[in-house]
Amino acid sequence: MASITLNKVFKRYGSGKTANLVIHGVSAQIADGEFVVVVGPSGCGKSTLLRMVAGLEEITGGEISIGNRVVNDLEPSERDIAMVFQNYALYPHMNVFDNMAYGLKIAKVPMDEIKARVDKAAKILEIGAFMQRKPRELSGGQRQRVAMGRAIVRQPQVFLFDEPLSNLDAKLRAHTRLEIQKLHRELGITSLFVTHDQVEAMTLAQRMIVMNAGVMEQFGTPEEVYNRPASTFVATFIGSPPMNLLKNAPEARPGTILGVRPEHLAITSEGWALCVDALETLGAERLVYGRWLHGAGDELVIIRTDEGQPVPELGSTIHVTPRADRLHWFDATTGKRQ
Amino acid sequence: MEKRVRFKSSWLPWLLIAPQMAIVLVFFFWPAAQALRQSVMSQDPFGNNSEFVGLENFERLFADASYLESFKTTAFFSVLVAVCGLSIALLLAVMANRVLRGAGVYKTLLIWPYAVAPVVAGVLWLFMFASPMGVIAYWLRMLGLDWNHLLNSRHAMALIVVAAVWKQISYNFLFFLAGLQSIPKSLIEAAAIDGASPWRRFWTIVFPLLSPTTFFLLVINVVYSFFDTFGIVDATTKGGPGKETSILVYKVYYDGFKAMDMAGSAAQSVVLMCIVIALTVIQFRFVEKKVQY
Ligand SMILES: Nc1ncnc2c1ncn2[C@@H]1O[C@H](COP(=O)(O)OP(=O)(O)OP(=O)(O)O)[C@@H](O)[C@H]1O
Numbered sequence: 001m002a003s004i005t006l007n008k009v010f011k012r013y014g015s016g017k018t019a020n021l022v023i024h025g026v027s028a029q030i031a032d033g034e035f036v037v038v039v040g041p042s043g044c045g046k047s048t049l050l051r052m053v054a055g056l057e058e059i060t061g062g063e064i065s066i067g068n069r070v071v072n073d074l075e076p077s078e079r080d081i082a083m084v085f086q087n088y089a090l091y092p093h094m095n096v097f098d099n100m101a102y103g104l105k106i107a108k109v110p111m112d113e114i115k116a117r118v119d120k121a122a123k124i125l126e127i128g129a130f131m132q133r134k135p136r137e138l139s140g141g142q143r144q145r146v147a148m149g150r151a152i153v154r155q156p157q158v159f160l161f162d163e164p165l166s167n168l169d170a171k172l173r174a175h176t177r178l179e180i181q182k183l184h185r186e187l188g189i190t191s192l193f194v195t196h197d198q199v200e201a202m203t204l205a206q207r208m209i210v211m212n213a214g215v216m217e218q219f220g221t222p223e224e225v226y227n228r229p230a231s232t233f234v235a236t237f238i239g240s241p242p243m244n245l246l247k248n249a250p251e252a253r254p255g256t257i258l259g260v261r262p263e264h265l266a267i268t269s270e271g272w273a274l275c276v277d278a279l280e281t282l283g284a285e286r287l288v289y290g291r292w293l294h295g296a297g298d299e300l301v302i303i304r305t306d307e308g309q310p311v312p313e314l315g316s317t318i319h320v321t322p323r324a325d326r327l328h329w330f331d332a333t334t335g336k337r338q
Numbered sequence: 339m340e341k342r343v344r345f346k347s348s349w350l351p352w353l354l355i356a357p358q359m360a361i362v363l364v365f366f367f368w369p370a371a372q373a374l375r376q377s378v379m380s381q382d383p384f385g386n387n388s389e390f391v392g393l394e395n396f397e398r399l400f401a402d403a404s405y406l407e408s409f410k411t412t413a414f415f416s417v418l419v420a421v422c423g424l425s426i427a428l429l430l431a432v433m434a435n436r437v438l439r440g441a442g443v444y445k446t447l448l449i450w451p452y453a454v455a456p457v458v459a460g461v462l463w464l465f466m467f468a469s470p471m472g473v474i475a476y477w478l479r480m481l482g483l484d485w486n487h488l489l490n491s492r493h494a495m496a497l498i499v500v501a502a503v504w505k506q507i508s509y510n511f512l513f514f515l516a517g518l519q520s521i522p523k524s525l526i527e528a529a530a531i532d533g534a535s536p537w538r539r540f541w542t543i544v545f546p547l548l549s550p551t552t553f554f555l556l557v558i559n560v561v562y563s564f565f566d567t568f569g570i571v572d573a574t575t576k577g578g579p580g581k582e583t584s585i586l587v588y589k590v591y592y593d594g595f596k597a598m599d600m601a602g603s604a605a606q607s608v609v610l611m612c613i614v615i616a617l618t619v620i621q622f623r624f625v626e627k628k629v630q631y
């Protein structure tokens with residue numbers, strides 16, 4: 001097992017006129033045995049970062065270490081990692097057993113040990129019943145588990161996952177999320193998990209890296225990221241519905257943005273005066289969209305209330321009070337937390 | 339949405355395929371029927387009389403040592419053409435698949451030979467190998483090899499193999515390249531992470547995944563070397579020296595039009611037709627089953 005250290009890592013695709021800098025100096029320390037999730041919108045460079053750790057992309061600048069070894073110039077096979085791909089990348093012409101045993105055969109592990117390791121992984125993942133099948137004869141969920149099995153049997157120092165759950169339906173995804181958590185508890189292998197899904201990130205991560213356009217916006221536990229977002233980007237990316245970013249709140253100071261989550265706003269008899277613009281009822285909760293009465297443009301305030309609360313009428317005036325300990329202040333120009 | 343075109347009248351579709359059908363009938367079915375008829379007839383050299391002789395022509399054919407010899411020559415030739423053509427094309431395709439800059443030029447250059455007619459290909463190589471002034475013959479002589487395909491049967495065979503392979507490589511190359519490009523990159527990456535060397539990745543992942551393409555090309559190349567190489571042989575060796583490069587198609591022509599044995603030639607055509615039908619059947623059987631994986 002090993003830690004992973006990223007030291008001012010840069011990545012540029014192409015050169016000259018077509019050069020495209022996609023990772024802008026990411027530094028992070030991932031502890032031994034930790035489960036870290038990289039989350040961010042599509043195209044922000046998550047996969048690129050992961051693939052640099054795997055050795056599938058060259059590192060343009062900076063240093064990546066696994067354990068105490070700088071791996072910049074090592075081949076993927078020398079880095080002692082295993083990777084689960086988004087499309088699983090199972091070898092279509094080999095059955096499940098051969099898929100899982102492929103890496104071990106190359107490493108010249110004796111056949112009886114290969115069998116033992118594959119059997120053990122198959123038992124953990126409950127795929128023992130179809131060891132002789134080809135990948136195309138499996139369902140998506142089964143393929144996903146075979147891909148995980150192929151990673152497990154290698155007993156690597158680091159697991160890398162590139163959106164391994166995105167091809168599963170919602171129910172199976174939730175189930176697999178729990179399985180991955182369990183697996184990590186049992187094996188305790190350092191893991192780097194890429195996803196664009198914030199729910200996946202919040203539930204799986206011990207710590208998470210929030211990326212935006214090649215920049216690491218925040219690196220912290222899900223609680224930290226949720227309770228103390230480091231920037232307006234993080235504030236709106238994590239949490240649904242997103243945090244209100246208000247320039248026109250009565251308390252607002254010039255040059256700052258006040259952030260407050262919809263669930264930390266309550267309808268009260270006093271407070272901010274809003275005109276009810278729209279209502280959305282989502283089962284157990286209701287979203288109220290309000291517009292400032294003091295004529296501050298079209299800035300919307302979203303309020304999340306319980307379904308038990310009285311329903312405000314459209315067009316009526318309501319008063320709203322934020323929880324004083326849940327206010328976030330951001331710099332209006334940099335978007336950074338103040 | 340319905341993709342197929344629906345015709346209101348029933349005769350219009352027939353009219354539209356009529357030119358194609360006419361060509362197939364006149365240039366394929368009619369000669370084929372002629373060959374079938376002639377193969378069971380015996381004719382005098384002037385074509386005045388002919389009589390039905392049943393399978394006698396075929397009996398005569400298979401008792402003929404030179405015919406069996408031609409079979410062997412053809413088999414040897416087509417194995418050489420298929421093996422060399424496929425392996426060189428695969429090598430080129432693998433390299434082209436890795437080229438990043440100038441890939442377009444590289445591919446275009448490799449596709450050109452396909453536009454050259456067989457006879458021209460034959461003549462081209464004949465010139466290069468012609469002793470004493472052909473370029474390659476000259477180089478070979480410098481290397482101490484006295485090239486003479488007019489006397490040396492192995493040289494003659496090598497010449498037609500080279501010309502035939504050169505002409506077919508483009509076709510094989512295109513299919514292999516398409517096959518390579520359809521293999522997901524992540525498979526290769528997964529194998530690299532699993533610790534497989536490039537060589538091993540090729541033989542355990544890429545090559546097996548190319549097997550449907552390889553099989554398809556194998557059949558196509560055998561058909562090609564059996565039937566499409568007449569022009570090359572005729573332009574270079576004319577079946578010589580002796581009958582050493584007289585492959586089956588060439589023998590059909592030679593026996594029919596040079597030796598004026600029409601009946602024997604027709605019987606040979608029928609045998610060739612059976613071979614091509616068999617190959618086509620194999621082809622479709624396996625293509626349908628997609629060959630393994
Ligand atoms: N091989 C490449 N050549 C050039 N640019 C690339 C290459 N691969 C990725 N990029 C660019 O790098 C940026 C980051 O891509 P990356 O695949 O890392 O995004 P991602 O965060 O994984 O997105 P997604 O969630 O959609 O998978 C994108 O703008 C993409 O266009």
Ligand SMILES: [Mg+2]
Binds near residue numbers: 046047048
């Ligand atoms: Mg990605």
